[in-house]
Amino acid sequence: MTRDVQITFDCADPAGLAAFWAEALGYRLADPPPGFASWEQALDAMGIPPDQRNNASAVIDPEGRGPRLFFQRVPEDKETKNRVHLDVRAAPGLDGDARMAALEAEAERLISYGATPIRRHDPRPPLDAGHLVLADPEGNEFCLD
Template identity: 75%
Template structure:
């Protein structure tokens, strides 16, 4: 039996990191609970103190197909390279120069939203199509491929 999967990021600023990844993935912030117009309103009603209102955030695929991505505040910062990372499929079906141009365009867009460019890997046929490695605003590496 297949299971639903949630991807979880430990981070320092859940609101900011969820906004970045919503932009990167074409996702949207998860809607507040039924009966509330905003998360701020819901958290106020739940008596969550203001200093705890950025302890968590989540984004969802607007089409309902992709996994929920959850961001939780942790006290420690990122220490080492990720052992697991996301590959953002930014150039499906494209090859060669056309593929790399599409990846470059997406890399520029994400850098304008707070990503850091780390490295570019050139196409190496037959198996290597080329990709670009970026880091999100908190240093988590991911690939545009």
């Protein structure tokens, strides 16, 4: 039996991190509950105080293929390297210099949204086609490959 998967991020700013990952992956914010035109209306109806409205956020794949990403506020800061990370496929079908140029271009786009470059791994055939390691705005590492 297969199961749906949701990937959860502990973070300080759920709305900000959700916006970054929506941009990085071509996702969109999850819709508000049925019967509400906006999240503000839903949160008002639920009685959620304004200072708690950034406790959680979620983004979804508009085509319904990828997993839902859920962002939840936690009090502690990130302290160590991720044990699990996302690989963002940014250069499918490309090799060599063309692949690395496409990865660098995508890295620059994501840097403009708050990503931080960490390191570059140049291609080492036959098994490693090369990739870039970046961190999202809260320091979660991910790869562009």
